[in-house]
Amino acid sequence: MACNTIHSAPSTPAPGPALKGYVRKSETDEILVRDWRNVSPETQIVTLQWPHTHSFYTLPGGATSPLLLTECIRQGLALLSHTVHDIPLDHRLGWEYARTTVARPALRPRSGPTTAELRITHTTVTRRRGGSVHLTAHINSTVGGEHLGTAEIRYTTHPPAIYRRLRREYADAGRAFGNALPPAPPAAPGLVGRDDPGDVVIAPTGTAHHWQLRTDTSHSTLYDHPHDHIPGMVLLEAVSQAAQAEFGERGPVVPFDFDTVFSRYVEFDAPVWIDVAPETPDVLGRDRLRVTGTQSGRDVFRTAVTCAPATTPGAAPPRAT
The missing domain is CATH 3.10.129.10 (Hotdog Thioesterase)
Structure with a gap:
């Protein structure tokens, strides 16, 4: 049995160490999301700190890797899945399909850290018997009024019992x-x-x-x-x-x-x-x-x-x- 539901939720935890569990990062310096707010039950704005330099995503010559935006999206979806869509923190998230398109401003070197935004709309949130959830999100990203890129992501979350059955000895x-x-x-x-x-x-x-x-x-x-x-x-x-x-x-x-x-x-x-x-x-x-x-x-x-x-x-x- 499937049902499509989207829930509102209180504001995000404070940035820094409190977000580690939400975005699946152990190092505070790697946490790029900072906050979120509701636009509608289906749409939220996630605020990011877009770094001017990064130990991995800054490329030779100073340009930014197009995959920095993908990592920002990954963190943003993880945050909203737990805070907005009521998915427990012990569920395991996995992407099934990802289409990301990055625009030139996302690659440009910047003089300092910049605030960027992800506008994330979940068009599908389907809850299955047993606790798994299937989600589809459409994302548009901007920084300072400039377009950074777009994405469509389909992903699934599984509760521990189902994940253990799926992964068996690899769990x-x-x-x-x-x-x-x-x-x-x-x-x-x-x-x-x-x-x-x-x-x-x-x-x-x-x-x-x-x-x-x-x-x-x-x-x-x-x-x-x-x-x-x-x-x-x-x-x-x-x-x-x-x-x-x-x-x-x-x-x-x-x-x-x-x-x-x-x-x-x-x-x-x-x-x-x-x-x-x-x-x-x-x-x-x-x-x-x-x-x-x-x-x-x-x-x-x-x-x-x-x-x-x-x-x-x-x-x-x-x-x-």
Whole structure:
């Protein structure tokens, strides 16, 4: 039996340590959300502190990674799921589909921390017998009146009993985290748009367009606490880096549009392979790639990613409709 309900709730907890449990971050410095307010029962505004620099999401040359906005959205949805939609803190959240489109202002270096906003509208909140909840959210983000990007996210939350049945022997985060394969030697940082080898999440295999995912669980941003499976943000970073490598000889690119289906949990104890293939360019002639992740012979995620030259003014997309 399903029912569609959306609840109002009191204001958010104070920023800082009190938000750790809401946004699934252990380090206070990694918490980007600051507050939220109601617009309607279906729509809330989440306030963010958009950093002018970040140890991971600031790229060589000072530009901002397009995935900073995705991380802001992840935190914003986690916060609202618990505070607005009455989902208990011990439920496990997982994305099933994510389409994010980032505009040029989201990539621009800024002189200091800036307040940004996410306008989040949940068009579906379906509660299943047993406690699982299926949600669909549409997001529009702005900073100082400038458009940062849009997103559509479909995600599910499961109560502990159902999650344990789904994950079986992998449900214990500490054990799964401890079974992570040692990271393979990284790709050359400059090839994938990075300076630090420790920030590289793909490894060469000797075969063109074919990479191995690196799971360096000591990375303080990507793995700031134990996980029972490889986080989606790591997979999207692998997509971004594989796209950079694909166009390396033509110069740096901005992967600005990610259209991703997450089809299975991605485990730490088996290799993950990342394969890249060309797709038909978009209507403006911008390059598109299909990036597929496989593990143990099965697809675990697939992304259609659209890229623009990093040095071309206005190359990032217009405001999405």
